[in-house]
Amino acid sequence: MSQPSLVDIQRWMRWVITEPRGIREALSTPWTLDSALAHRYKEPVRQWDVIEEAAPLTTHDRLGVYANAYFYRLLESLAADYKTVQRVVGEEKFHDVIAHYLMRYPSHSPNIGDVGETLPGFIKEHPLSKQFPFLHELALLERAVMECIFTHHLSALDVRSSQTKTEEEWAAARFVLDPAIRLMRVHWPVDRLWKCREQSEPLELPEAPDPGPRHLLLYRDDNWVRVSVIENHAWTALHMLRSGMSLGAVCKILSKQWSAHSEKKLPVMEWFSSWIATGLVRNIIWEESKETTHL
Amino acid sequence: MMMTNSDLNRVHPPRPDLGVGVGLRSNHYGAILSQRPAIPWFEVISENFMTLRNTDPESRGFPGGRPREMLDLIRKDYPIVLHGVSLNIGSTDPLWLDYLKKLKVLADETQPLWVSDHLCWTGVEGENLHDLLPIPYTEEALAHVAERVKQVQDLLGRRILLENVSSYVSYKHSQMPEWEFVAELARRADCGILLDVNNVYVSAMNHGFDPKTYLDGIPVDRVRQMHLAGYSQEDTGFLIDTHDHPITSPVWDLYRESVRRFGAVPALIEWDDKIPPFEVLEQEAKKAETIREEVFKEQMICLSPR
Numbered sequence A: 001m002s003q004p005s006l007v008d009i010q011r012w013m014r015w016v017i018t019e020p021r022g023i024r025e026a027l028s029t030p031w032t033l034d035s036a037l038a039h040r041y042k043e044p045v046r047q048w049d050v051i052e053e054a055a056p057l058t059t060h061d062r063l064g065v066y067a068n069a070y071f072y073r074l075l076e077s078l079a080a081d082y083k084t085v086q087r088v089v090g091e092e093k094f095h096d097v098i099a100h101y102l103m104r105y106p107s108h109s110p111n112i113g114d115v116g117e118t119l120p121g122f123i124k125e126h127p128l129s130k131q132f133p134f135l136h137e138l139a140l141l142e143r144a145v146m147e148c149i150f151t152h153h154l155s156a157l158d159v160r161s162s163q164t165k166t167e168e169e170w171a172a173a174r175f176v177l178d179p180a181i182r183l184m185r186v187h188w189p190v191d192r193l194w195k196c197r198e199q200s201e202p203l204e205l206p207e208a209p210d211p212g213p214r215h216l217l218l219y220r221d222d223n224w225v226r227v228s229v230i231e232n233h234a235w236t237a238l239h240m241l242r243s244g245m246s247l248g249a250v251c252k253i254l255s256k257q258w259s260a261h262s263e264k265k266l267p268v269m270e271w272f273s274s275w276i277a278t279g280l281v282r283n284i285i286w287e288e289s290k291e292t293t294h295l
Numbered sequence B: 001m002m003m004t005n006s007d008l009n010r011v012h013p014p015r016p017d018l019g020v021g022v023g024l025r026s027n028h029y030g031a032i033l034s035q036r037p038a039i040p041w042f043e044v045i046s047e048n049f050m051t052l053r054n055t056d057p058e059s060r061g062f063p064g065g066r067p068r069e070m071l072d073l074i075r076k077d078y079p080i081v082l083h084g085v086s087l088n089i090g091s092t093d094p095l096w097l098d099y100l101k102k103l104k105v106l107a108d109e110t111q112p113l114w115v116s117d118h119l120c121w122t123g124v125e126g127e128n129l130h131d132l133l134p135i136p137y138t139e140e141a142l143a144h145v146a147e148r149v150k151q152v153q154d155l156l157g158r159r160i161l162l163e164n165v166s167s168y169v170s171y172k173h174s175q176m177p178e179w180e181f182v183a184e185l186a187r188r189a190d191c192g193i194l195l196d197v198n199n200v201y202v203s204a205m206n207h208g209f210d211p212k213t214y215l216d217g218i219p220v221d222r223v224r225q226m227h228l229a230g231y232s233q234e235d236t237g238f239l240i241d242t243h244d245h246p247i248t249s250p251v252w253d254l255y256r257e258s259v260r261r262f263g264a265v266p267a268l269i270e271w272d273d274k275i276p277p278f279e280v281l282e283q284e285a286k287k288a289e290t291i292r293e294e295v296f297k298e299q300m301i302c303l304s305p306r
Helices: A006-018 A023-028 A059-081 A083-089 A091-104 A112-125 A135-150 A167-172 A190-195 A232-242 A247-261 A268-277 B005-011 B026-035 B065-074 B097-110 B139-156 B178-189 B197-207 B211-217 B249-262 B278-303
Strands: A174-177 A182-186 A214-220 A225-229 A281-285 B020-023 B042-045 B080-083 B115-118 B121-124 B127-133 B160-163 B192-196 B223-228 B267-269
Touching: A006 A023, A006 A059, A006 B121, A006 B127, A006 B139, A023 A059, A059 A083, A059 A091, A059 A112, A059 A135, A059 B127, A083 A091, A083 A135, A083 A190, A091 A112, A112 A135, A135 A182, A135 A190, A135 A214, A135 A225, A135 B065, A167 A247, A174 A232, A182 A232, A190 A225, A214 A232, A232 A247, A232 A268, A268 A281, B020 B278, B026 B065, B026 B278, B080 B097, B097 B139, B139 B160, B139 B178, B160 B178, B160 B223, B178 B192, B178 B211, B192 B197, B197 B211, B197 B223, B197 B249, B211 B249, B223 B249, B249 B278, B267 B278
Parallel strands: B020 B042, B020 B267, B042 B080, B080 B115, B115 B160, B160 B192, B192 B223, B223 B267
Antiparallel strands: A174 A281, A182 A214, A214 A225, B121 B127
16 A cells, blocks of 8 residues: 555544535545545545544544544634523524534634634524624624724823813824724614623623614723713714824814704713723824814 | 663753643632632733724734733732644744734733643634644644744744643544654754643543654643643543633543653643632642652652662
8 A cells, every 4th residue: 555645644634524414424435535635545535544544433433533632622713712692592593503604714823813803794694684684783793802802902091191282282182992892883782792701691682773873882901801882973073083184174074964963062071081081092193284273 | 760861851951831720811810819829820811911802003013901901900019921722833824013012012901921732723714713733743843833934033032932732633644643743843943842741631532642642642741731620521431621620530630640740840730611709729739749749749858879
């Protein structure tokens, strides 16, 4: 028998271990690449050419240890990252969703945390989203929480530098927001579901979307990720500031919208205080500008 | 029995002995930061302190997030070592340069005492199976892996340690036993060995070799760290390296043999699943420390003039 090369053994083992039909089925059918390797080997590469048979286990059982470990390790990791999704659909259905997901999106990253990166998109197209129409938004929220955990904080803002600034300088100021924050607009109250993920009672599933969009802010404090529903204009302000717009430009755009909404002044200073308190603003870039605004 | 000079060198080679450490897991951050337990050092899983792919550009390529913040707090008071699971050193795929860059940044920033990973392959054709798959012990594999270890060491600018893995299959065409492969690899690549005593035992039982023969085949001066962990036993008697149980009696016995052979090598308690309160890990570390002390005492008696 010709000795299989290292690369062919690895390709063959990957195929056997990840074969969705299971080890037994995989080993009873020819490896699809056999024909491509015909010029390299006198005989086809099969398990009895590669793996040593030794009691007490058969080759099937021995390879099965790796096949099970492959699937269940990834399932466990995704279940931890998408805990609320798993609670909503139940363990059995979640298992099936992940089995199909891994067939389509196997891991290509050294970091197991990246495996679930495309799961929200997969869920959106999955038939379960018809039964649970909020599932996609819930998965997006859980992924955003993960990203929030794994994104670094910038050092805290020193507010003393802002105390002597003129209105003109404030208008031209650009805010550097903490990279860990996430802004999401959802239609279902998935934040409520997420907050109940640890409760032992069955989750109360939403029956209809909210009348208007829910504006979510995700940020990380010293303990964990916080998910808050914030006012639409404050959310938009954060969104625009994050894109690099100056405070003056943001206020100009929002003032028009705000005047239709309220008789009070645009509460920029209240927002700013709360953003500072929660560590959302990490730096302010001061620039010369002729633009003025009333803060 | 009196020991010779060469035995003396074997017992006390010039290398740092940190005693018995514990694997750092997120469940224990609170306990460690609030109680500052008397553990001499921690081993951390490198990948747990790297950013996710496609997070904000500002943090891309840099280790980040809450896990890293915790690590920075813990390493103020404790020495750490980095232990990876995705180096994929035995794969026929090209080395993951992006991963190695992240690892280098992490190592440069956190200043671990050393960096280790596993002697295995974890994926091929760009796919990561997130498992520690055994390498066939052939001359082809040896040359391939030795070359890659040299490249990794050059890229990281430091010597690495490679750990023997537990295995459930062996390859018909292997040309040498695992211990010979490990020893020759360490020599050719000039890397260190992280000897996982539990893995030696698990593989020995699963493949029917004598674990002491394994230990005898490993060069003393290359072993820079040891691992201790618990395994699970299947109904068939097959052992699985689950890291979810206390260390078993035969592994403690094998550890005693390892300390006799390799001397004052730092050892580490690993526990990755069904993680118990931190005190349980401390108790396991104390047991390991007691074995070390007993062996050193026994060796001192042998060395004392009569």
